[in-house]
Amino acid sequence: MDHFIPAVVQEEEERHKIQESYSADGDEGIESQEDDIEDLEGHDNLIGTQRVQQVRNIERLKRQQKRASKRKYLESVTPRLEILQNMPFFIPFATRVQIFRQFVLLDQIRRRHTADPELWRFTMMDAHPMGRHKAKVRRESIFEDAFDQYYSLGDGLKEPIQISFVDKFDTVEEGIDGGGVTKEFLTTVTNEAFNSMNGLDLFVENDHHLLYPNPTALDERKELLRQAGEREGSPFYNESTRDLLQRFEFIGRIIGKCLYESILVDIHFAPFFLLKWALTGGSTSASRESNYRANLNDLRDLDEALYQGLLQLKNYPGNVENMGLTFEVTDTLFPSDRPSSYHPSQSPIQRTRELRPDGSNIPVTNSNRPIYIANMAKHRLSVQPLAQTDAFLKGLGTIISPSWLSMFNQHELQTLVSGTDSAPDMADLRRHTLYGGLYVIGDDGLEHPTIQLFWNTVLSFDDADKMRLLKFVTSTPRAPLLGFGNLNPRFSIRDGGNDQARLPTTSTCVNLLKLPVYQDEAVLRERLLYSINAGAGFNLS
Secondary structure (H helix, E strand, C coil): CCCHHHHHHHHHHHHHHHHHHHHHHCHHHHHHHHHHHHHHHCCCCCCCCHHHHHHHHHHHHHHHHHHHHHHHHHHHHCHHHHHHHHCHHHCCHHHHHHHHHHHHHHHHHHHHCCCCHHHHHHHHHHHCCCHHHEEEEEHHHHHHHHHHHHHHHHHHHHCCCEEEEECCCCCEECCCCCCHHHHHHHHHHHHHHHCCCCCCCCEEECCCCCEEECCCHHHHHHHHHHHCCCCCCCHHHHHHHHHHHHHHHHHHHHHHHHHHCCCCCCCCECHHHHHHHHHCCCCCCCCCCCCCCCCHHHHHHHCHHHHHHHHHHHHCCCCHHHHCCECEEEEEECCCCCCHHHCCCCCCEEEEEECCCCHHHCECCCCCHHHHHHHHHHHHHHHCCHHHHHHHHHHHHHHCCHHHHCCCCHHHHHHHHHCCCCCCCHHHHHHCCEEEHHHCCCCCCCCCHHHHHHHHHHHCCCHHHHHHHHHHHHCCCCCCCCCHHHCCCCCEEEECCCCCCCCCEEEHHHCEEEECCCCCHHHHHHHHHHHHHHCCCECCC
16 A cells, blocks of 8 residues: 555646646537536427427537546556545555645645645735634624634635634634634534534534534525515515525635645534535536435435434334325424524414425325335435535535545545544654653653643543543544644643643644643642643633
8 A cells, every 4th residue: 555645646736737638628618618508498398390409419419439548548657546536445545645745745735836735824814814714703703703704715715714803802812823713713613513503504414413404494594584574486486595695615625724734623413414525526626515425214314203214104004094194294494593592482483385396186005105215215214415515515615625525435435534433652752742841851752740740640541531531622622634744733732830630621723731740649630630621721822
């Protein structure tokens, strides 16, 4: 595998150059537009003579053959990429992660002419101010401020960003980023975006607290507009629904930015939703769930009660017609500016839809119940959340090429987002920890006595406490996929004063533990365990 990774990276660069040359020729866009026009006209549209129609069909066939020829050529010059896209699981997961990181590095160098974000910032500031990459955000409304100031960036969000936080007193927290403020910004935005108690209501949890796009969000927005007297299709109506979908798109970009910058976030998605990431495919954007097919098993991750009900229907030994079911589905909406959990007394609105044409008049029978179950799964998993999911995938694909994501299955994608589930390797963490203040290692190469006490204590922790320590310092309990040498920023420890009664504190934005200079291992253990289990002592330097 030592030679496989650089060879794949070279093929990715070659593929990019070839596709750029195709785009420069202008053929791809023109051909696609012409095909779309012909699709809209249809074969029954009697435009021109039969001879003209014949010529147009021949031209269309030629374009299709030309595209097929280009695809074949790409496949011939990128055989290893073909393996990754079509048979990725022949390659070990760790190798695919390294390839993914190399693809990102290649893209960064291509866009910035450097992989060093600070050098890029310096170059940009030397040429002209950071402009759109610089933003001021309030801590109490970080998602809205981030959306307002960064949505227009598009794929420019790939570049380093410069954040200034403003507290409730309107005080700007100035400082050099160094990767820390960016990490804090991204983790805070994701926490707010996926928190069901903040009023956004964009994502919801299943019974296992796994997240997926709120399937009723768009319908609830439309119902709210109708109740306000807005006519469907009016400028304000269209702008309001577009604004909602842009928020889903922005969340997709933020998750993509975390992947792009190797920043782990403690967010967990439902497997059926992650499967849509892996099956989207394509090489530039993720605008459609092209290969995802809804099924009864995936429905379990969405709605356990519905899954069990349909499973009973599937195996019911009696006459299904006695249940009085038809090919219809009833959606429950809570049209409100706040999530329904804030309105336990609010009366829901029921909306009934047909699962197939004239479905209200088609009874579910023993013979057609498999079709009914398939239609129900398709509605809940694909049709109802389609616009929201498409918007999220479009945003994700703006930052991370879907062809890169297709190297992983849904469980591996979750690991990419939040890190490995295994207990942190403390020996690896120790090897890659940086020290500051009194704890800087001197010329003798020996660790400070308090640092030695710290590692003796940490190595004796059980797995749960090791993960709590990691979450206390880095905001996520999971280790980086390729080891702590890839943690960004690096895990660091500096002295936090000589007061033996003081608790350890952290600056999670820079993965920094501020550890008082304890003299006794028992005291250190007691103070550290208290902090990591209670979440005490957090502050921001």
